[in-house]
Amino acid sequence: MSSSNLGVTAAKGFRAAGVTAGIKASGTPDLALVVNDGPSLAAAGVFTSNRVKAAPVLWSQQVIKGGQLAAVILNSGGANACTGPGGFQDTHATAERVGAELGVSAGEVAVCSTGLIGERLPMDILLPGVDLAVKQLGETGGEAAAIAIKTTDTVHKTAQVGVGGWTVGGMAKGAGMLAPGLATMLVVLTTDAAVDSAELDRALRAATRTTFDRVDSDGCMSTNDTVLLLASGASGITPAPAEFADAVQQVCADLARQLIGDAEGASKDIRIDVTDAATEDEAVEVGRTIARNNLLKCAIHGEDPNWGRVLAAIGTTGAAFDPDRLDVAINGVWVCRGGAVGEDRSLVDMTDRQVVITARLNAGQAAATVWTNDLTADYVHENSAYST
Amino acid sequence: MSSSNLGVTAAKGFRAAGVTAGIKASGTPDLALVVNDGPSLAAAGVFTSNRVKAAPVLWSQQVIKGGQLAAVILNSGGANACTGPGGFQDTHATAERVGAELGVSAGEVAVCSTGLIGERLPMDILLPGVDLAVKQLGETGGEAAAIAIKTTDTVHKTAQVGVGGWTVGGMAKGAGMLAPGLATMLVVLTTDAAVDSAELDRALRAATRTTFDRVDSDGCMSTNDTVLLLASGASGITPAPAEFADAVQQVCADLARQLIGDAEGASKDIRIDVTDAATEDEAVEVGRTIARNNLLKCAIHGEDPNWGRVLAAIGTTGAAFDPDRLDVAINGVWVCRGGAVGEDRSLVDMTDRQVVITARLNAGQAAATVWTNDLTADYVHENSAYST
Numbered sequence: 001m002s003s004s005n006l007g008v009t010a011a012k013g014f015r016a017a018g019v020t021a022g023i024k025a026s027g028t029p030d031l032a033l034v035v036n037d038g039p040s041l042a043a044a045g046v047f048t049s050n051r052v053k054a055a056p057v058l059w060s061q062q063v064i065k066g067g068q069l070a071a072v073i074l075n076s077g078g079a080n081a082c083t084g085p086g087g088f089q090d091t092h093a094t095a096e097r098v099g100a101e102l103g104v105s106a107g108e109v110a111v112c113s114t115g116l117i118g119e120r121l122p123m124d125i126l127l128p129g130v131d132l133a134v135k136q137l138g139e140t141g142g143e144a145a146a147i148a149i150k151t152t153d154t155v156h157k158t159a160q161v162g163v164g165g166w167t168v169g170g171m172a173k174g175a176g177m178l179a180p181g182l183a184t185m186l187v188v189l190t191t192d193a194a195v196d197s198a199e200l201d202r203a204l205r206a207a208t209r210t211t212f213d214r215v216d217s218d219g220c221m222s223t224n225d226t227v228l229l230l231a232s233g234a235s236g237i238t239p240a241p242a243e244f245a246d247a248v249q250q251v252c253a254d255l256a257r258q259l260i261g262d263a264e265g266a267s268k269d270i271r272i273d274v275t276d277a278a279t280e281d282e283a284v285e286v287g288r289t290i291a292r293n294n295l296l297k298c299a300i301h302g303e304d305p306n307w308g309r310v311l312a313a314i315g316t317t318g319a320a321f322d323p324d325r326l327d328v329a330i331n332g333v334w335v336c337r338g339g340a341v342g343e344d345r346s347l348v349d350m351t352d353r354q355v356v357i358t359a360r361l362n363a364g365q366a367a368a369t370v371w372t373n374d375l376t377a378d379y380v381h382e383n384s385a386y387s388t
Numbered sequence: 389m390s391s392s393n394l395g396v397t398a399a400k401g402f403r404a405a406g407v408t409a410g411i412k413a414s415g416t417p418d419l420a421l422v423v424n425d426g427p428s429l430a431a432a433g434v435f436t437s438n439r440v441k442a443a444p445v446l447w448s449q450q451v452i453k454g455g456q457l458a459a460v461i462l463n464s465g466g467a468n469a470c471t472g473p474g475g476f477q478d479t480h481a482t483a484e485r486v487g488a489e490l491g492v493s494a495g496e497v498a499v500c501s502t503g504l505i506g507e508r509l510p511m512d513i514l515l516p517g518v519d520l521a522v523k524q525l526g527e528t529g530g531e532a533a534a535i536a537i538k539t540t541d542t543v544h545k546t547a548q549v550g551v552g553g554w555t556v557g558g559m560a561k562g563a564g565m566l567a568p569g570l571a572t573m574l575v576v577l578t579t580d581a582a583v584d585s586a587e588l589d590r591a592l593r594a595a596t597r598t599t600f601d602r603v604d605s606d607g608c609m610s611t612n613d614t615v616l617l618l619a620s621g622a623s624g625i626t627p628a629p630a631e632f633a634d635a636v637q638q639v640c641a642d643l644a645r646q647l648i649g650d651a652e653g654a655s656k657d658i659r660i661d662v663t664d665a666a667t668e669d670e671a672v673e674v675g676r677t678i679a680r681n682n683l684l685k686c687a688i689h690g691e692d693p694n695w696g697r698v699l700a701a702i703g704t705t706g707a708a709f710d711p712d713r714l715d716v717a718i719n720g721v722w723v724c725r726g727g728a729v730g731e732d733r734s735l736v737d738m739t740d741r742q743v744v745i746t747a748r749l750n751a752g753q754a755a756a757t758v759w760t761n762d763l764t765a766d767y768v769h770e771n772s773a774y775s776t
Contacts, residue, residue: 050704051704052699052700052702082727116696218683298770299772309505312610314440315609316437321439340470341471380763384689384690
């Protein structure tokens with residue numbers, strides 16, 4: 001196993017496992033466990049802003065308030081969302097089982113779930129799976145854990161950054177429903193830096209704001225999104241806050257890019273750079289609106305540099321701009337200048353998987369980048385048949 | 389020709405024509421003219437709320453301020469949007485040509501265009517087409533006009549309501565980009581009732597607010613949407629305002645329903661009834677958010693009653709609701725009760741083209757209905773290849 005696949009076990013002080021509990025009908029791995037052996041248990045979390053929250057999100061939001069996590073248990077094969085009080089009891093029971101097996105408080109165990117909404121988890125299968133996962137915990141278990149949280153992901157996603165004696169590593173899953181405010185995306189980050197929960201929280205929020213929050217594959221926001229950051233302090237090193245924040249940012253950016261690269265049915269990764277906006281918020285608003293325009297996403301799929309659809313999308317926002325001063329480039333060719341026809345669209349080469357759309361608002365100095373994917377027949381096929 | 393196809397010539401005092409000017413490469417009809425022979429020229433209009441407006445929209449918005457229209461000229465085959473000052477001059481020249489041919493002021497001629505954004509119109513072809521259209525004007529020309537404004541529409545759309553001696557009729561085009569605030573949708577309504585422009589404006593705004601504005605096929609809003617209402621007064625009858633408004637509403641609802649039924653690549657027409665909302669605005673917000681959820685639209689395409697995606701969509705809105713008190717029915721089966729599993733989803737029959745989703749927020753007494761379509765591979769194919 002190459003060190004780059006260690007993910008959540010790249011940092012010292014962590015063990016992980018990924019096992020097949022039998023939750024998924026497919027018989028593939030479906031239960032992951034990440035354990036922090038300390039000496040510190042400091043942790044922080046960011047959760048979906050969807051008001052319909054899955055039971056594990058409601059549980060983990062409470063748990064994280066203590067600023068400590070001893071373990072994270074994650075299952076694929078069922079979201080445990082919209083499952084009522086019984087579903088919350090299932091999450092509680094899962095945390096209790098992990099706590100009992102590890103000899104820690106259930107109040108220091110976060111729970112994450114992903115899969116179909118509206119179905120109870122098979123607890124008679126899941127709880128024995130917890131026992132199995134505890135038995136298989138290991139210091140190189142990060143890759144197995146990353147594999148066990150996959151749903152429609154075609155590849156597992158890990159990342160790590162090592163900085164002078166300490167490390168930030170992580171894993172992510174999510175191939176659809178990526179959207180602002182995070183979407184069915186589960187991310188666990190670990191570090192052996194000695195950092196308290198307040199600083200973890202600051203670094204995590206700063207990093208997610210410009211990475212996962214600006215990934216908008218299909219505009220749909222999940223009930224289950226969770227990003228957790230655990231610090232063991234096992235390196236004994238306390239980095240400068242800016243240095244630490246930068247490492248967390250790098251790992252988040254790496255994982256976010258992997259999520260876009262593996263989005264359901266996508267054939268293009270689209271980077272939307274909005275520049276010369278009056279404010280960063282307006283740049284993000286314009287970027288997201290472009291990212292969510294189905295007609296444009298179809299055009300990109302067809303390798304059609306249809307800049308008119310970019311302008312039509314920008315026009316629906318409240319951002320400051322003059323329609324006659326909008327410039328749009330596709331892959332570096334300024335096909336629209338001053339709100340009208342610019343360079344010849346036949347100059348645009350769109351054969352690569354990555355497409356860059358630049359929207360210059362000419363209204364200020366702010367900028368933001370939002371990532372999305374094209375809209376394809378494969379996306380329709382995958383999502384027409386997900387629960388049936 | 390059946391009287392039900394008369395559209396804009398169903399009401400007395402109007403003539404229309406639809407001709408092939410040659411703007412479209414396909415060689416199908418592409419230029420329509422509607423003329424009001426009076427005695428009244430009262431008119432009102434509603435336009436796209438997109439801030440990037442096509443030249444004909446900018447022109448017609450100015451023209452309608454006078455409250456009078458002698459004619460409307462409409463071309464398919466080019467949107468004349470994002471075409472700069474030259475594009476506006478083209479619109480002006482078109483209105484001038486119509487005015488000269490008819491002996492009316494160009495300032496009483498509205499112009500509508502639809503087609504690809506970012507290309508100039510072939511004026512050497514369009515202007516002779518105007519002359520041809522004037523020659524072909526006739527009192528039964530409504531159907532030909534409706535045919536000439538089609539783009540990706542598979543059928544032409546007309547409607548009419550006759551009420552004790554006076555009539556409201558109309559035509560519409562638009563099969564994609566339908567969205568709130570209207571989308572590439574051109575609608576011309578005519579009546580022989582004797583109604584002044586202020587009352588036309590009131591009736592038209594009230595009707596569009598609950599019909600075209602609640603049709604959201606794909607969430608994309610056009611640069612060219614226009615709805616015009618012309619009154620000739622030729623019946624000599626002035627109806628009660630409520631009676632008149634009701635007739636306009638009926639014709640708009642009929643045309644809006646036809647637009648949804650012919651949306652690009654759609655296999656399902658989806659009616660979303662949001663009930664028990666705190667306010668009508670919140671009911672509309674929730675309806676639109678559900679209508680724009682790509683994952684749900686794919687599920688409906690697959691005849692999968694995936695109510696979890698309805699809840700995930702509702703959760704992203706700011707409307708008043710308690711997540712544990714949300715009820716959702718699909719085709720009358722309450723598959724979600726109290727935010728959790730309700731009746732068995734296998735009871736839902738989704739084989740019909742029309743699907744009804746009912747979202748009961750249990751937060752008040754307001755309600756609204758929004759229409760959308762499913763998301764299909766055909767939609768992707770049509771829109772991947774539109775401009776190439």
